[in-house]
Amino acid sequence: MDFAQELDLVVKPESTLPGLNKEVGSLLGQGIPLFSIGGGYFRAALSQVLINFHARRGYYIAETPLISGGELFEVSGHMGYYRQNMFVFKLEDRDYAIKPMNCPFHVLIFLSELGRHRNKVKLPFKIFEVGRVHRLEPSGSVYGLLRARAFTQDDAHIVTPEKDALQAISSVFDDMMTIYSKVFNIDLTPETIRLRLSLSDKGKIGADFMGTRDEWESAEEFLRSAAEGIAKRYGFEYQAAEGEAAFYGPKIDVIVRLGSGPAAKDWQLGTIQFDFNLPRRFKVYDVVRELYGDINVFMIHRALLGSIERFLGAYLENYRGRLPFALAPLQFAVLGIKAGEELDQKVVEFARALHVGLISRGFRSGYMETTRTSLSGDVRLVETGPKPAVIVYVGAREIERSAVTVAVYDKGSRRQVSLQAKGVEEALIALETLAEGLEKPIADIAGSTPRIPGDFSYEL
Numbered sequence: 001m002d003f004a005q006e007l008d009l010v011v012k013p014e015s016t017l018p019g020l021n022k023e024v025g026s027l028l029g030q031g032i033p034l035f036s037i038g039g040g041y042f043r044a045a046l047s048q049v050l051i052n053f054h055a056r057r058g059y060y061i062a063e064t065p066l067i068s069g070g071e072l073f074e075v076s077g078h079m080g081y082y083r084q085n086m087f088v089f090k091l092e093d094r095d096y097a098i099k100p101m102n103c104p105f106h107v108l109i110f111l112s113e114l115g116r117h118r119n120k121v122k123l124p125f126k127i128f129e130v131g132r133v134h135r136l137e138p139s140g141s142v143y144g145l146l147r148a149r150a151f152t153q154d155d156a157h158i159v160t161p162e163k164d165a166l167q168a169i170s171s172v173f174d175d176m177m178t179i180y181s182k183v184f185n186i187d188l189t190p191e192t193i194r195l196r197l198s199l200s201d202k203g204k205i206g207a208d209f210m211g212t213r214d215e216w217e218s219a220e221e222f223l224r225s226a227a228e229g230i231a232k233r234y235g236f237e238y239q240a241a242e243g244e245a246a247f248y249g250p251k252i253d254v255i256v257r258l259g260s261g262p263a264a265k266d267w268q269l270g271t272i273q274f275d276f277n278l279p280r281r282f283k284v285y286d287v288v289r290e291l292y293g294d295i296n297v298f299m300i301h302r303a304l305l306g307s308i309e310r311f312l313g314a315y316l317e318n319y320r321g322r323l324p325f326a327l328a329p330l331q332f333a334v335l336g337i338k339a340g341e342e343l344d345q346k347v348v349e350f351a352r353a354l355h356v357g358l359i360s361r362g363f364r365s366g367y368m369e370t371t372r373t374s375l376s377g378d379v380r381l382v383e384t385g386p387k388p389a390v391i392v393y394v395g396a397r398e399i400e401r402s403a404v405t406v407a408v409y410d411k412g413s414r415r416q417v418s419l420q421a422k423g424v425e426e427a428l429i430a431l432e433t434l435a436e437g438l439e440k441p442i443a444d445i446a447g448s449t450p451r452i453p454g455d456f457s458y459e460l
Contacts, residue, residue, distance in 0.1 A: 003321030004145060004313065006385050007329055008038035008459060031142035031149030033309060038329030038386075038456075041364060043152070045327050045450045046308065047130045049183060050154050052446035057175065059128040059156055064105035066132060070095030075281055076104040077210050081247040085135045102131040103275070103301055106157040107282045119291040124160035124168055130308075131155050145313030152308040155301075159284065162296040169226040169252075169272055169300060170233075176254060176270045176304040177234075182441040184315060185324060185411045186256065194237045196253040196268070197227045198244035210247050210277045222298075223250045223274045248277040251301075258318035267314040273301035322409060325389040325438035326449045330456045332358050332365040332431070333388035335379070337395030339372050344396075350424060351394040354404070355457070357428040362451025363435065368460035386459045389438070392431065406431070410438060 004010045011034040013025030028034055035043060051061055070088060073079045078086065078100065087098040099105070106127045113121050134150050141147055160168045177193075180186040200209040200216045209216065224240075230252070231238040238252075245251060251273035257266050279285050279299045288297050305311040316323075325331060336351030338344040348369060355367035366388065370378040372395070382388065393405040402422045408415050419434070421427030439449035 003316040004039075006321055007316075007323070007387055008036045009042055009312070009316075009329065010034060010039055010145065011036050030139055031137055031147070033145055033148050033150065037454075038459075041329050041452055041454060042312075042323070042327055043308070044452055048450040049326070049442055049446050050130060050179075050304075051128070052448065053175075053179070054126075054128040054156065056445075056447055057126075057171075059126040062106060062109055062127050062129045062131075064099070064102055064109075064129060064131060066134075067096050067098050068105070070097050072104050072108070073097050073100075076107075077248065077277055077281055078104070081208070081210050085137070087134055087136055098134045099131075100133055100135045102129055102133065102153065102155045103157055103278060104282075106155075107278055107284065107299075110157075110159055111282065111284065111287065114287055114291060123288075123292065123297065124158050124164055126156060126158045128154075128156040145309040148307070148309050151310065153303045154305045154308060155303050158300040158302070159279070159288075159297050160300065162298055165222070165298040165300070166226055166229065169223075170230060172272050172300065172302045172304075173230050173234075173252075173254075176272075176302075178445055179304050180256070182445050183324065183327075186258070188234075190235050190237060192257045193234070194239075194255045194257075195227055195231055196244070196255055197224060197238055197240045198246075198251045198253055199240055199242050200245045200250065201243035204243070208247060209245060211249075211280075215276050216250070219274050219276050220250045223252060226272075227252050246273055246275075246301075249273055249275040249301075256314075258314055263318070265314070265318065267310075269306045269311055269314070270304045271302065271306055275299040275301055319412065321387050322412070323387075323389070324442075325410065325435065326442050328387070328389040329364065330366055330386045330388040330459065331363045331435070332390050332392060333382055333386070333460060334358070334365060334367045334392045335375070335382075335394065336367070336369045337372060337375055337393060338369060339396050341396055343399055346399050347394055347396060350399060350427075351392075353424040354392060354394065354427055354431070355455075357424060358431065359453045359455055361428065361432055362453045364452070364454040364456055366456040366458075366460045368457065382460060386456070390431075390434070404430070406434065408434070408438075 005012045011024050015024050086100045132152050137149050158168050177188050199220050205213050227238050251271050253268050254270040255266050256269050257264050334351050334355040336348045355365050358365040391407040398404050403418050403420050404427050406417050419430040442449045
């Protein structure tokens with residue numbers, strides 16, 4: 001969690017609160033991450049990217065409650081097969097549960113739309129949510145962002161006619177690869193991506209896996225053909241893993257290798273799941289046949305990142321705390337470099353004006369003053385602490401040359417450029433043009449890149 005704390009993404013559980021003299025973790029409880037200010041900006045920016053991305057691909061956007069009457073999870077089967085992983089409590093003599101998964105709510109929304117609009121609702125029906133869930137993970141397995149009891153999923157469900165199901169799964173995988181490459185700059189090669197076909201344990205069907213043996217065998221055969229098609233098209237390896245399925249259906253788990261050399265690690269991130277149980281238990285099959293005629297529909301669960309907290313923890317660990325420009329809590333750090341000369345006042349005024357102007361253009365910026373003698377030490381602290389995506393240097397040399405010196409951290413490398421700028425406005429235009437280049441991969445897939453301004457000078 002160290003990188004997440006350096007970036008001010010999360011509050012360190014062991015940190016002591018002034019005044020209260022208590023550790024944050026003792027108040028929150030185990031496995032409950034508290035996102036800090038930077039984390040709020042990161043989550044807001046990523047959520048907007050994901051919402052725009054999915055809306056442009058035909059998904060409807062949902063937001064579902066954190067708690068529900070226990071009956072919903074009785075109908076879904078969670079109470080029978082997943083209760084040991086749920087937070088369940090009584091209120092006014094009725095069972096309630098904190099949501100462990102979004103799927104039952106998405107099924108309710110789908111049925112509600114069918115009830116109101118009948119067969120005018122087009123199939124495939126796709127619904128997406130950036131949804132917070134809570135699961136009662138064993139205390140011994142809880143570990144920072146990588147294994148939390150409270151986490152967020154980029155969760156979607158697709159109800160599709162059987163004839164379109166293979167194409168739907170293929171499209172989901174394409175979307176996953178697009179997010180990995182365009183938003184997070186992850187290389188997509190057979191060396192970095194592999195698939196795991198997670199199957200049931202046939203001896204535990206009915207006990208640990210809901211449904212009948214025939215249903216499981218049919219579902220697994222279908223998903224195997226989908227995995228084989230994806231693996232062949234991309235040149236990725238895939239292997240089967242018995243007993244690793246969800247209790248309601250088989251799944252394709254995407255294993256991503258992050259980092260390089262001895263430090264490289266494999267992470268299970270995205271998932272595509274096939275579900276024949278929820279549609280049966282919620283009578284979706286019957287309602288669809290009544291409204292659309294004699295067709296079979298399949299239900300697909302999918303999360304491209306999986307747990308956003310887990311994805312973030314894995315990503316930060318392997319990219320040394322660096323986030324892409326659009327998602328970085330601190331996008332610009334503007335350094336005013338004084339030298340004890342008469343130009344110092346102009347340096348400070350110019351640098352401060354740049355900082356204010358960047359915020360007015362929607363960026364997150366921080367401003368600090370330094371000196372020539374302390375510059376290298378201050379830069380080192382900034383680079384190892386808040387890790388801005390771009391550092392802007394303004395000193396006497398820049399004022400004399402009508403330019404600003406800029407260090408850009410992108411895709412694991414650092415490059416330095418000089419931008420011509422006769423005045424503040426020209427410098428701001430040049431910096432915004434630079435930012436637009438860094439934002440372009442996301443804008444290309446999501447229509448735009450979110451700009452959420454903030455003054456983070458206090459972090460420098």
